[in-house]
Amino acid sequence: CCLLPETASFAQTTDNEYNLIPFPARFTGLPGRFALAASTRILTAAKDPAQTAAAQLLASQLKLTSGLPIAVTASTPALAKGKNIVFEKHTAGRCGPEGYTLRVTPEGVRVGAETPKGYYYAVQTLMQLLPADVYGSTRVESANWSMPACDLLDRPRYAHRGLMLDVGRHFMPAAFVKKFIDLLAIHKMNTFHWHLTDDQGWRIEIKKYPKLTQVGSTRKQTLVGHYAENYPQQYDGKPHSGFYTQDQIKDIVKYAAVRHVTIVPEIELPGHGLAALAAYPELGCDPAKGYEVGTRWGVIRDVYCPSEKTFTFFQDVLTEVMALFPGKYIHIGGDECPKDAWKQSAFCQDLIKKLKLKNEDELQSYVIRRVEKFVTSKGRAIIGWDEILEGGLAPNATVMSWRGIAGGIEAAKQKHNVIMTPGTFCYLDKYQADPSTEPLSIGGYLPIEKVYTYEPTPTELTPDQQKYIMGIQGNIWTEYIHTPDEVEYMAFPRAIALAEIGWIPAGPRNFEDFASRLKNHLKRLDRLTVNYAKRLLDVRS
């Protein structure tokens, strides 16, 4: 009874009143509604903290917004027969580590799962069955506090459903990072990839290297030379700074865990490290050069020099990072590392000879492998951008395929796990509408209709190789995104299309159906004060 069908049945549900996003894997609409009343109870097994945590979440939002005194109580056979919301534990394998079942009828609601995450996602779906006001923070007695009846068994297609936020180019306050995590969770995304360092800013406190944040978290946004003359509109001319203390990070990690979101921290190496070189010039190939935190965008030639000093630095930094982030994966970047500085460095040329390497690509691979070995020795695993394929992949690395899908295909063929995030479908920093009517973006055009067509599992792979495609991710690079409001504008609603792609079963998709659910879903985002790109959808309706 428990295996999901291979294809989705959601395409027929256009203009229903369920408006579930992502749409459940297996869904049947039923007649009637379950009405909440002052007497409604949420029932959980007395000794099941996972059920109770999810139930409390639902109860507190309901109490706040409906005003009904809905309480969580220990289940008894008599109460379970009444018009209540009953949590039940499934035997293992029924719906998987992230799945759940839900049956809503006029007589009551049954919620089933086998893990804390499953109960949590069931509550997310229950919230969507309720009036949008349940997402607010004020009491709305006039709303119809009931849910349409339905029966569903739900679980995701992919294990990794993520969004990346670049706080290196523009720092985003801790309170916004929490809101961003909330927004992932309500769309059943489970991974927040936190891009914490880049050429233009180092954003994470590292106790052993205080200058990383004292120096590396601040840039003078001065326009100089060629870039000022040729691209003045791309630079705001303002200084910028900001970083997270370790206490703030611990707090955010806890906050995310409650929402079943795992954080993948990213420390960029061996490229995109100029902010660190400004703080500790001895980590570069030319310490006398006078490195400064980056004040222009793009690929920067000054990169870490692969000396023993630098490896010690990487290990020290990663040791503090691993102490803060309990997740299995640590992202070590690996992208866009130009080799000019290494070509000009006598030290690097000697090292290449000494290690009997062919070229600078192999030197980059040597760097990644050494760092990977260290991270693996601590019981963790690395993720890197697809350039880590160049010069040979480190043994346990997971690859994020961003320069199209070729890197992902190649990595899967080499039996490495892959996360698909090709720029053409997943880069939410691109224009979402006619550029002449939109705020300055990085370039490229990616309307939500196009995002929604993306199929993450390449057909070029055999079924055995396809197993290595772990999932999908949207990326929000912030060169031209200065504030939380602007992040929300660029990310939403496009990220919701990615959330649905990561969740629903393989098979044809129907954009009209998605758009009709999305239109109603946006009322929920209104209650959450999300600055999504509204105009784009008004035009369509």
Ligand code: TNX
């Ligand atoms: C490429 S994607 C980069 C980023 C930029 C982005 C802009 C990747 C791994 N590197 O450094 O911000 O393009 O779209």
